[in-house]
Every structure is written in structure tokens, then in C-alpha cells.
Amino acid sequence: MEQNNEAFNLDRNMKVHNFNAGPSILPNEVLYKASKALIDFEGSGMSILEIGHRTPPFVAVIEEARSLVRELMQLEDDFEVLFLHGGASTQFLTIPMNLLESGETAAYTDTGVWSSKAIKEAKLFGYVDVVSSSKDRNYNFIPKDFTVPPQAKYLHITTNNTIYGTQWHHIPETDVPLVADMSSDILSRSMDFNKFALIYGGVQKNMGAAGATVVAVRKSILGKVTRNIPSMLDYRVHIDNASMFNTPPVFAVYISMLTLRWLKAQGGVAAIEKINDRKAALLYGEIDENPLFRGTVVKEDRSKMNVCFIMDKPELEEEFLKFTKKEDIVGIKGHRSVGGFRASIYNALPLDSVEVMVEAMKYFSMKKA
Amino acid sequence: MEQNNEAFNLDRNMKVHNFNAGPSILPNEVLYKASKALIDFEGSGMSILEIGHRTPPFVAVIEEARSLVRELMQLEDDFEVLFLHGGASTQFLTIPMNLLESGETAAYTDTGVWSSKAIKEAKLFGYVDVVSSSKDRNYNFIPKDFTVPPQAKYLHITTNNTIYGTQWHHIPETDVPLVADMSSDILSRSMDFNKFALIYGGVQKNMGAAGATVVAVRKSILGKVTRNIPSMLDYRVHIDNASMFNTPPVFAVYISMLTLRWLKAQGGVAAIEKINDRKAALLYGEIDENPLFRGTVVKEDRSKMNVCFIMDKPELEEEFLKFTKKEDIVGIKGHRSVGGFRASIYNALPLDSVEVMVEAMKYFSMKKA
Ligand SMILES: Cc1ncc(COP(=O)(O)O)c(C=O)c1O
Ligand SMILES: Cc1ncc(COP(=O)(O)O)c(C=O)c1O
Ligand SMILES: [Mg+2]
Ligand SMILES: [Mg+2]
Ligand SMILES: [Mg+2]
Ligand SMILES: [Mg+2]
Numbered sequence: 001m002e003q004n005n006e007a008f009n010l011d012r013n014m015k016v017h018n019f020n021a022g023p024s025i026l027p028n029e030v031l032y033k034a035s036k037a038l039i040d041f042e043g044s045g046m047s048i049l050e051i052g053h054r055t056p057p058f059v060a061v062i063e064e065a066r067s068l069v070r071e072l073m074q075l076e077d078d079f080e081v082l083f084l085h086g087g088a089s090t091q092f093l094t095i096p097m098n099l100l101e102s103g104e105t106a107a108y109t110d111t112g113v114w115s116s117k118a119i120k121e122a123k124l125f126g127y128v129d130v131v132s133s134s135k136d137r138n139y140n141f142i143p144k145d146f147t148v149p150p151q152a153k154y155l156h157i158t159t160n161n162t163i164y165g166t167q168w169h170h171i172p173e174t175d176v177p178l179v180a181d182m183s184s185d186i187l188s189r190s191m192d193f194n195k196f197a198l199i200y201g202g203v204q205k206n207m208g209a210a211g212a213t214v215v216a217v218r219k220s221i222l223g224k225v226t227r228n229i230p231s232m233l234d235y236r237v238h239i240d241n242a243s244m245f246n247t248p249p250v251f252a253v254y255i256s257m258l259t260l261r262w263l264k265a266q267g268g269v270a271a272i273e274k275i276n277d278r279k280a281a282l283l284y285g286e287i288d289e290n291p292l293f294r295g296t297v298v299k300e301d302r303s304k305m306n307v308c309f310i311m312d313k314p315e316l317e318e319e320f321l322k323f324t325k326k327e328d329i330v331g332i333k334g335h336r337s338v339g340g341f342r343a344s345i346y347n348a349l350p351l352d353s354v355e356v357m358v359e360a361m362k363y364f365s366m367k368k369a
Numbered sequence: 370m371e372q373n374n375e376a377f378n379l380d381r382n383m384k385v386h387n388f389n390a391g392p393s394i395l396p397n398e399v400l401y402k403a404s405k406a407l408i409d410f411e412g413s414g415m416s417i418l419e420i421g422h423r424t425p426p427f428v429a430v431i432e433e434a435r436s437l438v439r440e441l442m443q444l445e446d447d448f449e450v451l452f453l454h455g456g457a458s459t460q461f462l463t464i465p466m467n468l469l470e471s472g473e474t475a476a477y478t479d480t481g482v483w484s485s486k487a488i489k490e491a492k493l494f495g496y497v498d499v500v501s502s503s504k505d506r507n508y509n510f511i512p513k514d515f516t517v518p519p520q521a522k523y524l525h526i527t528t529n530n531t532i533y534g535t536q537w538h539h540i541p542e543t544d545v546p547l548v549a550d551m552s553s554d555i556l557s558r559s560m561d562f563n564k565f566a567l568i569y570g571g572v573q574k575n576m577g578a579a580g581a582t583v584v585a586v587r588k589s590i591l592g593k594v595t596r597n598i599p600s601m602l603d604y605r606v607h608i609d610n611a612s613m614f615n616t617p618p619v620f621a622v623y624i625s626m627l628t629l630r631w632l633k634a635q636g637g638v639a640a641i642e643k644i645n646d647r648k649a650a651l652l653y654g655e656i657d658e659n660p661l662f663r664g665t666v667v668k669e670d671r672s673k674m675n676v677c678f679i680m681d682k683p684e685l686e687e688e689f690l691k692f693t694k695k696e697d698i699v700g701i702k703g704h705r706s707v708g709g710f711r712a713s714i715y716n717a718l719p720l721d722s723v724e725v726m727v728e729a730m731k732y733f734s735m736k737k738a
Contacts, residue, residue: 016414020421023619031407031416038404045385045697047400049578049624052389052700085580086454086601089615093599117600124597204616209418211454211580211618228493230462231486232455246458247573249580250392251620255418328414331421 017353019343020331021162021306022184022205027348030258037254048254053247061257062243068260072268073193075216082215082235082243083253088183088202091213092118094233095179095198096125100153101225107131107152107176111168112139112161113337114181122156131155138338139164141298144172152176154197154221160185162205163335165308165342166301171195177221185305186214187263188347189273197221203252205305206347208259211252263347272347279345279354280304286358292316292365296338310340317341320364327360329353386722388712389700390531390675391553391574396717399627406623417623422616430626431612437629441637442562444585451584451604451612452622457552457571460582461487463602464548464567465494469522470594476500476521476545480537481508481530482706483550491525500524507707508533510667513541521545523566523590529554531574532704534677534711535670540564546590554674555583556632557716558642566590572621574674575716577628580621632716641716648714648723649673655727661685661734665707679709686710689733696729698722 018025034048041048042057051058066081075081084090095118100106104126108119110133122128129152132143139161148155154177160167162184171178177197186201193199198217204210217235231237237245266272284302287293287309296308311317317340324332334340345354387394403417410417411426420427435450444450453459464487469475473495477488479502491497501515508530517524523546529536531553540547546566555570562568567586573579584604591605600606606614635641653671656662656678665677680686686709693701703709714723 018415018419020419023418023420023422023616025419026416031418034418035404035407038400038407046387046699047395049392049400049403050387050389050394051392053392053579085456085459085618087615090454090601093601121599121601124599202616204619209620210422210616211621230490230493232459232462232490246456247392247571247579249454249618249621250573251578252580252618330415 016328016330017356018330018349019345019353019357021335021342021344022202022346023210024205024331024344024346025348026209026255026259027262030255030262033258034251034255049251051250053244053250058250059244062248062253065253065257065260066243068257068264069214069216072187072260072263073199073216076194078218078220079216080219080235080239082217082238083203083248083256084213084215084238084243085232085249087210087213088114088181088200089117091181091200091215092121093124094235095156095200096122097227097229097233098222098225098235099177099179099198100126102126102227105129105149105152107148107155109133109143109146109155109157110135111142111158111166112164114162114183115156115158118156118158118181126153134166139166140296142166142168142301144170148174148176150175154179156181158183160303160305162306162344163337163342165297165303165306165338167303167305169300177218184346185303187269187272188276188305190270203256203259205344208256209252211249212256214256259348275351276304276345276347279349279351280307282351282354282358283307283343283345286361290361290365292368293361296340305344305346307343307345308334308338308340309343310334310338314339316368323364324357324360327356329357329360332357385697385699386725387699387718388714388722388726390704390711390713391571391715392579393574393700393713393715394717395578395624395628396631399624399631402627403620403624418620420619422613422619427619428613431617431622434622434626434629435612437626437633438583438585441556441629441632442568442585445563447587447589448585449588449604449608451586451607452572452617452625453582453584453607453612454580454601454618456579456582457483457550457569458486460550460569460584461490462493463604464525464569465491466596466598466602467591467594467604468546468548468567469495471495471596474498474518474521476517476524478502478512478515478524478526479504480511480527480535481533483531483552484525484527487525487527487550495522503535508535509665511535511537511670513539517543517545519544523548525549527552529672529674531675531713532706532711534666534672534675534707536672536674538670546587553715554672556638556641557645557674559639572625572628574713577625578621580618581625583625628717644720645673645714645716648718648720649676651720651723651727652676652712652714655730659730659734661737662730665709674713674715676712676714677703677707677709678712679703679707683708685737692733693726693729696725698726698729701726
């Protein structure tokens, strides 16, 4: 390990503090292992990119990834875990295509850009009942007071809203199957994942690199629509083919497997949640105490993954950004629809990066006082 | 370069002779460069997996990949080049969804498993006229004698049939837009790419690693169907978003860009074609001369990418396979639907690997004489 470090002439201890919103920071050991596998995968003399996807070494990789998701989420037997192409955006259409008969209704909560994109695609397949929305307050809270029509085929939520920094801290109780986009908080906190009928996400935040999509779906909800579903969009086809109907995104699946292994070695979801709680408490604590900064989100709905904040004096924002850059802090510029700053503090971001950030905020504020 | 070589304790000169059908061999320099970028991308202190996909360094990568495809194929201005998710298998459905109005007809040639999978998906969207098929001879030739109904919206061909080892050496003349799956021979030979209306392929054979799909499409053929196309399946959406409607498969696009750069440095398509011709001539020459081996494909339709052959004494096949394994030859077991052997000799496979293979055939035959 140390040796590679040198060979690459890079000291990862001096690495940047990477607050990117996704693609985002990954554990060092995942990167080192992957870097070696790119040249020689497990002594095969071939790169991980050069081996057949149906050969035993890669089948072992994808099967380990699938079973680690199952294990870390403690999923019941009815679930199947798939690694697919296409990103979360493809799931926006695949979900209604598989679950919503034309003429039937699906319930969606509108908590941000990603929810509304999911709604847009669902409307191509059936009726969409938007049961609640925080749009008129620029999505700065989670609208929790709503009724789901009993005939709805499912209720869709976005558990964490990457752009606005809100998060569902209590999973809504409902009698209809619950479908969740967990792209930006998957495996970051304990919850009863068995409350869901379908969980999905692009893996490029907490679970790997861009290029793979994870889906955990209950088999019992499938096969109920009458439309013809193209093979690549049919969950049953992927289940029947053990997530290898076509050539999978081999390297992205491998990175996910390594990231899941890393998470398990940390102690799994409950253990990472403790660290994530500390990181979030530290950063929100500073935002609240520090007179220069202010959170943009209603407190009870604050995301523990994407921390959004602004300055009371917007003319200082550019200066603060420049100052943090010198401290090797990257990725904190807020999304244009919110402005200010967004610090994404996913599983792989170490506590010390948050400490550096908080120090920078304190120091900057002191200078300006 | 040499130093990394040592750090990884791997001498790529002693590497295996990789005849895999795809995913398959990549140029060494692509792998070394990517291996470094996995730790530190262009001195950013971050991995290529950890940078935002909308940041200038990655936008430069995807734009270079897109323009290298355009340049290497010498495409007319009407073409747009996209790097998408989903593999060639997703294009099987995306193509008719975008081009074939329900009730209209598309013409397909059936030259193998991949063609017939494309046909199966197209049937979900309109009428499919299978204008020719070599199925009843186990796809061992290219059926070139056919008529395309003038009302067909397009004619679909699979330029190289990976499993059976056949290849279209003359692109059929037709008055309707020509659509081609070039997954397994893209950029391996000179041709007038402007004869096509849409060219597509998974990039994991001649153009990179599994996880990205290349599409070159003429804008003028789009926007003519009335159905609602989901965003992720709409070529116009991807064109309008410069191939970045959602998070692209970042690393797979990066590998493609490096592989395209490598191809350009070799002298482009015309130069690689000369080497590919030599490799194919050498291997088919030995198959023909050597009394133990026999090609499975009608000579005029032999693929220069996937060389399929059998032994007259099938009982020797297992022994030959073992013998070649000792010579570090991998990936030559034939697909179960053909049997015998398949040696894939894509762009990145060096001539000397073919020479080693031919020596092995000669030596084995001598021992058995
Ligand atoms: C919550 C959420 N859903 C969906 C998406 C879209 O994911 P993808 O780009 O993989 O399609 C994102 C992307 O950031 C996201 O944060
Ligand atoms: C000619 C051809 N078309 C399509 C495919 C399917 O490609 P993918 O696995 O990327 O969907 C393959 C795979 O080998 C192929 O060889
Ligand atoms: Mg959002
Ligand atoms: Mg404050
Ligand atoms: Mg074929
Ligand atoms: Mg012979």
C-alpha cells in the first residue's frame, strides 16, 4: 500500500477535502485496490477491464456486491438486488413502466428537482397524484402532511434531496408499496429497509462511482402490468439473469463491491451512522453558532448528507470560497437553485475534513469580526 | 511508466495473450494512464472517480471522446456523437422507439443472436420485416441477397457477428436510412461511415471498457415519431444536453477517450486496418493450411475480428485448449452455439499474440502428426 503511494508520488494524507455532491469522495483503500486491479486483476495478468464478465472471477464480484447490499440492508428474502446501467434517471421511467398500469394512479411527493423529474417520467405511463410538495418554498422542507389515495399503486419519495439539503428523517407510514430514490443517502443511516417495496439509486455518492445503479425490489410487486416491457427495462428479465442480462458496467460494479466491503469493515450502517451524525452535528453546529453563516433548510428536515448554507452578507461568499480553496477544500459551491454553499458529507468523507471546514469557517469569521 | 510497472510488480511484456470476445484487451498505455488517474486525476489530488462530472476537466474528457469519434469516422456535420448508458442491448429498444412509428415497418437482417435480439425489441414498437436470415445454417454466412421494402423506415444490420465470426465486407446499398450495430468491429476498418444514419455499439471491444455505449446519429432522422419518449431514451434530449443529461458513466467514457487517443496515435482507422488485415490473414492462413483445424464460416464472409474454427477431431479440442493455456493464451474457447474455438483479434491485440497462437497451432499439429 505505502509503496504504491510512493510510486504514484501522491500522499493521500495530504489529499484535498472533497465535499463534492456526486460523483464524490471514495475510501482510499478502494482507490488503491482498484488502481492495482486496473493493471492486474487478482494475479490474472489481465486488467479488470479485460476479463470476460461471465468468467468466475467477475461473477464472484457482482454476486458479492449483490449480497453485501442484501446483508447491509438486512433485506427480507422477497427482495432481489440488481446492479443496472442507466443511473437513477433511468429508474424514473423504469419504475412506472414496471409498476403502473396505464389508467392507474401512482402517488409522488415533490421534494426537489429529482422528485419532479421522477414525476415527469411517471406521467408518461399513468396518472400521477402529487400528494405533497414543498416547491413554493424552494424545497426547503419536507412536506409530511399528506394522504395517499388508497388505490395508488405505490408512493414515491426521495429520501434525501441532494440539491436542497433536506432529508426524510421518518419514513412515512403507508398502506401502499413504498418506492424510494435513495441516490444520495443510501446506506448512510439505520432504517427498516423492509418497509420499502423498491429502493433505488445511482451508486456514485455513498456506494461507488458513476456508471452503476442499484435496485432492490420485492419480486411480489412485479408482473402486474399488461404492457410489453422491453427486455432491458424489465426487472424480471434482470432478476432471471442474475443481473447480467447484458454486459454489466464491470468496473463500476467492482468499485461498488469494494465500497460495500469497506462499509462492512467499518461496522456497517449503524456504525457509519454514528460518524455521519457527528459530522453533521459538527457542521450544523458551526453554521448555527457562527454569525456569518445560516442554514437554508427547516431544522427538523436538515440532511445529514448535503449541508446547505448561505452567508448573511452575500458579498463575502466569493471571498470565503477563495479562502477555503487555499485550505484544499473543494466542492462546496452551492447548487445554482439554492446559492451559497453545499457541503456534501457522504460516508467516505472523514471527520477530519469536516473539522478542517469548521476551522475555516471559524477563522474566516474571526478575521471579519 | 517503467516505475509503475515495477511498483505493480507486473511486467506487461509477459502478459497473457488475451483473445477475449469482449470485454477484451486494451492498450497497455491506456491501462497505465487510467490506473494513475484512479489515484490522482491530472494533479487534482482527487481520483477520476471523485470529480464532479460537470467540472471542466471531465467536460473536456467527454468532449474529446465525442470529437475523436467524429474525426476518426470522418462524420458529416449532420451527425451527433453520444456516449450513453445501457450497452448495445438498450439501443435495441431505443432505436425503434425513436425511429419507428407504431404501424410502420422497419427492415432487419438476421445474422446472429445479436441481430435477433434487436429484432425482438423492435417488434414491440412496429412491424419488423426480416429481409434476410442465415439462421438455418447456424449463421455461418452473411445473407446478402434481399430487397428492402421502400416504405421501411430503416434497414438494420449487425456489421460484425461476434458469436459466429461473420462480417459484412460490403455495406449494402439501400435507399432507406441504414442503422448498424458495430459493437464488435467499430473503428477496425475503413469504410464510408457517412453511408449510415445511425451507428451504435457497446464500447467494450474496440473502443474501451464495459459501461459506455457510443451512438452516432444523424439529427435529420429524429423527431418523426409521435409517441412520448421517456427522457433517458430520447436521442434529442441527450443531444440537447451534450451527452450529459444525467451523470454519465464517467470512468468508462474516460477509458474510451484514452483508447480513441491511442487509435489516433496509431494512425487512425486506415492504419489499424492494415494491422488487423495482417493478423486475420495470418490466423486464417494457419487454419486453412493446418490439417487439424477448419474454419466454420463461408470464406468470403469471415470476420477479421472474431475468428471461429473447429477441429476435425473434436476429441482433441480439450487437449489443445490445455496446451494453449500453458502458452498464456486466454479466451479462445468458442461460444457454446458454435463450439470449437473463437479467437477475437480486436484493435488492441498485438500481432505477436497472433504469432504465438499460430506457433501453438503448428506445434500442436506437429506433435499429433
Ligand atoms: C436524489 C437523486 N436522484 C437522482 C439523481 C440522478 O441520478 P443519475 O445522474 O445517476 O441519473 C441524483 C443525481 O445527483 C440525485 O441526487
Ligand atoms: C454485435 C453485438 N451487439 C450487441 C451486443 C450486446 O452488447 P451489450 O452487452 O453492451 O448490451 C454484443 C455483445 O457482445 C455484440 O457483440
Ligand atoms: Mg433534489
Ligand atoms: Mg449562524
Ligand atoms: Mg452474433
Ligand atoms: Mg485446416
